[in-house]
Amino acid sequence: MTNRERCVALLDAFSEAQLANVAAMLQAAISDAQDDAYCNALYREYEQDPDKGQPVSIEDAAKLLGVTL
Numbered sequence: 001m002t003n004r005e006r007c008v009a010l011l012d013a014f015s016e017a018q019l020a021n022v023a024a025m026l027q028a029a030i031s032d033a034q035d036d037a038y039c040n041a042l043y044r045e046y047e048q049d050p051d052k053g054q055p056v057s058i059e060d061a062a063k064l065l066g067v068t069l
Contacts, residue, residue, distance in 0.1 A: 001009075014022060046052055062069050 011019065011022065056064075059069065
């Protein structure tokens with residue numbers, strides 16, 4: 001029996017209310033995977049940034065953004 005078949009067999013035993021909770025958990029797992037992929041892409045972009053590692057003080061960052069601290 002494949003994992004998919006086992007999951008379907010297990011789901012058949014749940015009530016509709018329980019299935020709503022299972023569906024929410026599965027959707028959250030998919031969202032987490034998408035978030036992880038997005039964060040990994042941002043990190044790869046950062047790794048390729050020639051300015052990486054050039055620290056900026058909070059005061060200079062605020063000045064660049066036009067924010068008064």
